[in-house]
Amino acid sequence: MSGTDTRDSVMRGVGIGRATTVGPVLRMPEPVADPVDTPSELEPAAEFERATTSLAATAAQLRERGEKAGGTAAEVLDALAMMAEDPALAADVQHRTEDGATAEFAVHAAMATFRDMLVGMGGYLGERAGDLDDVARRAIAHLQGLPAPGVPDSPEPFVLVARDLAPADTATLDLDLVLALVTTDGGPTSHTAILAREKGITAVVGAAEASALRDGDIVLVDAENGTVELDPAQERIDLALQRTQTLEAIRAQSSGPGRLADGHAVPLLANIGSVDSAREAAARGAEGVGLFRTEVLFLGAEKAPSVDDQAATYREVFSHFADQKVVVRVLDAGADKPLAFLTDSGEENPALGRRGLRALAAHEHVLRDQLTALAQATADSEAFVQVMAPMVSTAAEAQYFCDLAHELGIEVAGVMVEVPSCAILADHVAPRVDFMSIGTNDLTQYVFAADRLLGTVANLQNPWHPAVLRLIEQVGAAGREHDVPVGICGEAAADPLLAVVLVGLGATSLSMSSSAIADVRAELALHTLDDARRLAALAVSAESAEAARQAVLDAAPTHP
Amino acid sequence: MAERTLTVASAHGLHARPAALFVKAVTDSGCAVELQKGERKINAASILGVVSLGIEHGDEVVLRVDGDNADTVLDSLAAFLEKDHDA
Numbered sequence: 094m095s096g097t098d099t100r101d102s103v104m105r106g107v108g109i110g111r112a113t114t115v116g117p118v119l120r121m122p123e124p125v126a127d128p129v130d131t132p133s134e135l136e137p138a139a140e141f142e143r144a145t146t147s148l149a150a151t152a153a154q155l156r157e158r159g160e161k162a163g164g165t166a167a168e169v170l171d172a173l174a175m176m177a178e179d180p181a182l183a184a185d186v187q188h189r190t191e192d193g194a195t196a197e198f199a200v201h202a203a204m205a206t207f208r209d210m211l212v213g214m215g216g217y218l219g220e221r222a223g224d225l226d227d228v229a230r231r232a233i234a235h236l237q238g239l240p241a242p243g244v245p246d247s248p249e250p251f252v253l254v255a256r257d258l259a260p261a262d263t264a265t266l267d268l269d270l271v272l273a274l275v276t277t278d279g280g281p282t283s284h285t286a287i288l289a290r291e292k293g294i295t296a297v298v299g300a301a302e303a304s305a306l307r308d309g310d311i312v313l314v315d316a317e318n319g320t321v322e323l324d325p326a327q328e329r330i331d332l333a334l335q336r337t338q339t340l341e342a343i344r345a346q347s348s349g350p351g352r353l354a355d356g357h358a359v360p361l362l363a364n365i366g367s368v369d370s371a372r373e374a375a376a377r378g379a380e381g382v383g384l385f386r387t388e389v390l391f392l393g394a395e396k397a398p399s400v401d402d403q404a405a406t407y408r409e410v411f412s413h414f415a416d417q418k419v420v421v422r423v424l425d426a427g428a429d430k431p432l433a434f435l436t437d438s439g440e441e442n443p444a445l446g447r448r449g450l451r452a453l454a455a456h457e458h459v460l461r462d463q464l465t466a467l468a469q470a471t472a473d474s475e476a477f478v479q480v481m482a483p484m485v486s487t488a489a490e491a492q493y494f495c496d497l498a499h500e501l502g503i504e505v506a507g508v509m510v511e512v513p514s515c516a517i518l519a520d521h522v523a524p525r526v527d528f529m530s531i532g533t534n535d536l537t538q539y540v541f542a543a544d545r546l547l548g549t550v551a552n553l554q555n556p557w558h559p560a561v562l563r564l565i566e567q568v569g570a571a572g573r574e575h576d577v578p579v580g581i582c583g584e585a586a587a588d589p590l591l592a593v594v595l596v597g598l599g600a601t602s603l604s605m606s607s608s609a610i611a612d613v614r615a616e617l618a619l620h621t622l623d624d625a626r627r628l629a630a631l632a633v634s635a636e637s638a639e640a641a642r643q644a645v646l647d648a649a650p651t652h653p
Numbered sequence: 654m655a656e657r658t659l660t661v662a663s664a665h666g667l668h669a670r671p672a673a674l675f676v677k678a679v680t681d682s683g684c685a686v687e688l689q690k691g692e693r694k695i696n697a698a699s700i701l702g703v704v705s706l707g708i709e710h711g712d713e714v715v716l717r718v719d720g721d722n723a724d725t726v727l728d729s730l731a732a733f734l735e736k737d738h739d740a
Contacts, residue, residue: 172673172700181699207701572664 102323107555108299108316109591111340111612113333115325116272118180118310118535119180121248123242123253125230128197137191142198144186147235151228152177154241161246169528177228182207204229252314254306257298257548258285269294273314274314277304278427280551281584282534284408290587293608297321340615347615350380351603355621359596359615362418362604364582366390371410374607380476381417381528383604384582385410386434387463388424396434397459400466407470415475420530420580420604422509423463425449425483429546435459444544449484450494461501468502479505481530486512488521495526506574509582511535516564519571531568531600533583537561556585557640562598562633562641580604590617590645597620597629655727657718662737667708678733679706684720686730703713 133140145329152174159170164417176182182203189199202600204225231243244253252274257279274296276285281298291295295316297303302552303321305314313325313333322329323517362383363374367390374382390406391397398406409420426432427448435456441445453460464480471478482494485508508517511532534558538545540560543553556562565581580602581595587609590639593616595603604631620628628645633643658665662673663719679697686697695702698718708714714734718727 166669168673172670175676175700179699179701180696181702207705210705214705487701 095540100305100323101302103126104297104300104302104321104323106275106297106303107286107322107551108317108319108568109286109296109298109622110293110609111317112295113313113317113337114252114273114295115311115313115330115333116250116252117481118254118275118308118312119251120306120308121244121253121258122242123256125234125237125239125242125285128195128201128233130198130202132193133190133195136194137193138334140190140194140196141187141222143234143236144200145183145538146188147196147232148177148183148529150235151232154231154301155228155427158246167549169216173224173228175286176207176225177232197233200232200236202460204232224243227376251633252312254303255285256304257283258288260608266567267512268294269404273297273316275300275303275312275314277301278548278551279557280545280548280554282554283551286584287606290606291608324588328483331642341610344611344614347611348378349614351610351614351617352424352604353436353596353617353620353625355623357622359600359617360418360602361610362420362582362602363388363582363607363610364604365410365607370407370607371413375413377417377607377610379607379610381414382410382419382421383580385419385421386425387421388426391424391426391432394432394434397462399626400462404469405464407467408473411470411476411478412475416600417476418479419476420479420528422448422481422483422506423467425462425540426451446539450490450524451484451486454490454493456559457497460497464498464501464503471503476505477505479507479528481507481509483509483532484535485509485522488518488525491515491522492525505622507577510568511539513539513564516568518568519568520574522576523571523577527574527581528578529572530580530582530604531565533561533565533581536564536583542554553590557591557632557638557642559633559635559637562594562629565595565600566598566629566633567637572599572601578602587613589613590649593617593620593649594629594632594645597625598633599626624649654717656681656715657722657727657731658713658715660736661708661710661712661714662735664710666710666712666733667703667706672700672703673696675730675733676703678730682718682720682722682726683684684723684726685712686701686719686726687717689715716732 101444104411107200125279126138155170155174159167185203186199189202208222208225233243244266249269253271254275257276274285274289274294276298279285279298283298286298293313297314297316297319298322311324313322351359360380362378364384365371365374365382366386380497425436435452437447453567467480480498480503491508495506505527507526507528509530515522534545537554538558541553543550546552570580578601579599581600582604585591586603592603592613628648631644631648632641635644661667690695690706690708716730720735
């Protein structure tokens with residue numbers, strides 16, 4: 094690098110996972126702005142020529158991508174290429190350039206006309222209308238000499254640097270080529286972070302300074318420390334790769350049930366939302382399910398599925414976990430996942446609205462049907478089914494839910510602790526329930542009054558923060574006193590070192606994305622319960638999330 | 654010019670994939686092909702045009718082909734539309 098480079102050589106963000114990777118940067122292009130209708134300064138024929146050239150280039154790009162991808166993707170991309178070359182579109186564009194429009198605006202406006210027509214037709218075609226926007230944006234980027242939007246193409250593996258990834262981007266991401274993900278926006282619960290965790294990709298999210306990175310820069314992405322280093326020294330690279338190898342060796346050796354170095358058992362469970370993820374979790378050695386999100390089965394439904402339909406789905410999930418625990422969460426509708434038959438529309442602040450158990454209590458027949466279906470499916474299965482309610486705020490609500498669940502034939506009923514009031518009153522909640530499970534994502538969002546989906550406040554969304562850990566400590570203490578198990582079912586449990594701290598705070602089981610289980614299992618095996626309690630005490634007394642993590646890292650004796 | 658009226662057989666009509674395959678066949682033929690449903694006529698080499706007709710299973714359409722081998726091309730395009738591509 095030249096001496097005039099004033100960029101920071103170490104950028105900080107939140108690491109996902111614990112691996113380290115070195116590679117060249119490829120930036121995700123910024124979205125292309127919609128062109129405005131300024132009069133053209135060229136002859137109409139020249140503008141039309143520009144438009145056809147770019148549309149042809151776009152079609153060629155799309156076909157090339159399709160050929161690389163093969164299969165269904167090739168067919169879809171070929172159909173998009175045909176849209177770019179469409180004679181009806183070209184006629185419309187020509188008409189607009191003759192009226193004095195720029196090529197950019199003519200393409201944009203012509204494509205919008207066809208898109209609106211598709212939207213008007215509804216159904217499958219309406220859903221594909223977004224494809225036309227994608228074609229238009231590609232052509233406009235080409236006209237302006239900008240890189241094509243979307244995940245960049247590269248034959249070589251690369252470190253993808255983006256603002257944040259949208260679900261659509263991740264669908265076309267060739268994971269074999271992505272060495273690591275770095276985002277400038279977004280926190281540990283962002284879409285990028287969840288993808289990285291699920292797929293086991295090294296990632297650092299919310300590293301604002303990474304916006305200065307350019308294509309081809311060599312960076313070392315260290316998820317363990319949450320750093321991105323520009324032009325790392327060879328010895329740093331060697332050290333990091335060595336540590337990654339050690340970790341992989343430990344992971345490869347670890348198998349069987351989760352336990353600490355002294356043999357203290359900590360069951361490692363999986364978070365699932367579908368029959369598919371149940372299969373995956375069972376294959377990855379989960380000792381059961383700590384969070385079965387049932388609302389995923391209901392999303393998009395106009396009304397609640399019938400008791401029989403529900404029972405059939407639950408039976409299928411339970412069948413993968415004979416003789417194992419499956420903790421089912423009843424419908425958690427509201428906020429970011431509304432359901433037509435439960436969620437009030439027009440709430441100004443849905444995260445603080447009638448969601449979770451509050452919505453179910455207001456529509457008790459839905460809750461009764463679900464509990465009935467769960468009881469039926471449980472009776473036919475060999476899994477140890479437990480049922481819990483989301484968004485419980487008071488001891489009275491906990492009592493209400495557990496009484497109703499027992500009445501309808503659920504043997505083991507508990508509550509999620511994710512509203513701070515429930516954690517603060519844990520000593521009153523514990524005697525009324527069969528178990529408690531701490532949802533760290535929502536608990537963190539409510540403790541900090543910081544929307545977990547909002548990038549601008551993502552820096553507050555950190556479960557390492559002592560403000561969160563102290564509440565977890567209270568819940569752990571209440572659980573011990575009343576002999577009530579305390580599970581963790583947020584993303585916090587997927588962070589191996591934090592998982593040790595959580596056990597030290599009193600967690601009796603940990604539930605996470607099943608891809609994280611191997612790492613957490615390996616880390617737990619390095620610490621005794623006394624170690625875990627000592628590390629937890631250090632974390633709880635720290636001043637900030639960073640200080641808590643650093644204190645634990647420094648004190649963890651056998652940490653590689 | 655060759656012309657024929659026929660009934661579309663694809664279970665989901667002429668949407669997306671069958672539409673793309675049809676337009677490809679039209680372009681490959683080198684003929685000028687017109688597709689008409691009701692009052693609307695479109696250039697069958699335009700996927701956006703074909704899709705915009707919103708042709709459903711069982712719809713009656715008119716196919717017109719102009720150019721070399723118009724009759725042969727009409728036969729093969731008609732056969733395409735009368736086959737169920739979603740099956």
